[in-house]
Amino acid sequence: MADLANIVAVGILLGGIYALVSVGLNLIFGVIRIVNFAQGEFVMLGMYGTYAAYTFLRVDPYLALVVVLPGLFLFGAIVQRLILAPLRTEPTMQIFATFGLLMLLENVVLALTRGTAYSVTSVVAQTSIGIGGVQVGLVRLVALAAATGVAVALGLFLKHSMLGRAIRAVAQDRSAARLVGVNVDRIYMLTFGIGAALAGLAGCLLTPIYTLSPQIGTSFILPAFAVVVLGGLGSVLGAYIGGFIVGLTEAFAGYYLDPALKHAVLFAVFIAVLIVRPSGLFGQVGAEEVGLRDQS
């Protein structure tokens, strides 16, 4: 019984991390219809940004948010404007471009750090709490809470704020949105910026948990895709719930099968869902096809 509780706890905490990483990816997909292969690298940048702030400004990793969030927002907006906006009608070239970005960021960081692994500690990192006999690291709880907070806040933002409504309008029908006076190009830039900032937030909160390496981004991106596909394309709630599905799947597969096979099991499930219900469990049916077709 204690085993089961442990696996569930591990799965849920992992799920929180995956949910956090995936929310931005799904927002970008839902609105701009771009599958951003470089999203994991944005998380990685967030982690290194946090490390830089921690080392040079001597602030707690969690405080580094103040720098990392705007930094990544700006970076995302620039990337969208320079690289993705010109490729709006060319889905194949979008894949090439975002994949190129993935390779570029990973290897630039590799070149800069020369592959040295860094790690960061926070006061929070040493603390763990016992819940019902299961020891839980506080940093992972923070990530879980943050994922929940982000999902709720993003949902509220999209529903109630003017900008959020404009974003939803663009997501639903970009030509109609343009007709009623929404500046679609600006919305795209802002959305991509917000998506990147969310990745930065994830990176910040994960810095005390993971050892930093340039390759860490690629290890996030496939689980994040799995989350997005399982949870539902373009759905914030879907990304949140999808995170837990993926986290729990991985935890159970790692325990009951072979830890070496947990990724194989996860992706087998992922591919199965892609095939059975390509729109995901909470997504709009047909979203995966709209992803390729030009709307405008």
Place this chain on the structure above:
Amino acid sequence: MSGALLQVRGVAKRFGGLVAVNDVSFDVARGELVSIIGPNGAGKTTLFNLLTGQLAPSAGQVLFDVQDISALSPNRRAQLGLGRTFQISQTLTSLSVVENVMVGAFLHHRGLKDAARRAEEVLHLVGLADRADVRAGILTLSERRRLEVARALALDPQIVLLDEVMAGLNPNEVQEVVSLVERLHAEGHTFLVIEHNLKVVRRFSERVIVIERGAKLAEGTAEDVLADPRVVEAYIGRKRAT
């Protein structure tokens, strides 16, 4: 009428609670030119997609050459002899004009040269022979329409379904396409045509089927149907109102 080439038996299509096509039946005999008319949103294109297999009917049957094809895929139906064009023309933009038509011609001509030869013949037929080497992506709208007809004809189909081939064309171009269809019809091709342009329908003047709110409202010669008060009310009356 049991020997008709295409027999539509009470087909219906529901999307959730919405009934797009409701219990429509009609026949098209070999060598006929039949038009389907109806106001916007009446379900004409949905009906077409049921016939060509893009959609599966919720009820009813489509018989082609007395074979039930209701469950067959679009490509199977094309192989059996149902050629079609699309309302929004579906050009293979990276291929040349002749290659577009070859893609159709390959159905019965496996070899590259045979297919090319057949494609050229068809291009002559539709008057695009001098554009054969041009990339299809740069064609004008009316040329694209003719190209679609050519690709469908290259299948050596038993019936060709044309979905609003005149839409968006100027009067001269409409004239060109009308005479093309008339010529092909005179040569013995069978056509089922969705048409918006009532002048065109009058000229074709064979059997006309009126669809309104997904159901068949009337059927008969163009003169009779267009004089039918129900049709005038449903179709033309509504048109005036907008």
Place this chain on the structure above:
Amino acid sequence: MINPDGASAFAPASSAGAADRTGPRTRSAPRVKTFASELPRALLVLGLLSGLVYLYSGDTFTLNTLAAAFLFAGLSSAWNIIGGFGGQFSLGHSVFFAVGAYTTANLYLKAGISPWIALAPAALLAALVACLLSWPVFRLRGPFFAIATMAFTEVALALGNYMESITGGTRGMSIPFRLGFANMIFRDRLSYALLMLGFAALCLLVVLAVHRSRLGYYLQAVRDNEQAARAAGISVLRVKLMGMALSAALTGIGGGLFFMQVRVADPAALLSLFEFGVKFALIALIGGLGTIYGPLLGALVVIPLESWLRAELGGIVPGANLIVLSLCLILAALFMKHGIVGSLQRLFTIATRRIPR
């Protein structure tokens, strides 16, 4: 979007005819190029490449680079069949590459079957695996197909590390150095360069045959517009599977050849996304997506560039070669969508237009 006729980069035969359209055309034969009419050009290109090998036959470094370039020319051409002509953006070709590599190596090591012969089952098995894997995912489009195939790589890596009896697990697998033609193990680098040139030639000829056939046109029709393809009587799934099977078979042969050349590899190396899976696509894009000669040209540019970067900067800046490659990738996506072949074509058109008639 994609120019299907890469051949005309070298001599745009069709546009020459279009220039003087004075009277009514009096042609009887269709203007479509056939395999036979394209063959001389392909043989000329291959002849030039053999000349290149002959020229550098004494230079070990260049021979190594050429061998790698030819290998990737073949692999990228193979990818191009389904990725370029068929528009199915696979990132999972390293799986078929690895299947070919392990089939060849295991048959050679455990059953003593000469690699020359083992390449046949390697190709078959790679094609079979490719069909089984892609059958269900071919209903996905564009980026989602790419993601699913990327996930294949991940699953294959986990399985590869797990199945130690076949792959040697994370420690890798090595083939003892036993010289001999039957063992496909040579001391001189010239033999490897020629071997890989032979592979590139095989791939080029297969690509040419596919491109000038019904299957080639069907693949392009599927890429351009699936709905129109169906209306033309094309079974979209079957066409995709056939393209994938051919593509994977050639990729499997490439994997076998690669393993016999390096003689030691672990799953992580064979299934590396950057080194193989993506590089096939990248080379095809830089050369010219969906063209006959694009992947060949792309490999002849990218691989030497990479090996030069690795030699010059590898020690100073780790990952420098990948930084340059990824920049090329982004820039090509933005400014050179038709690759080198497309740019050459445009140059040719501009040049011929300037010449007064």
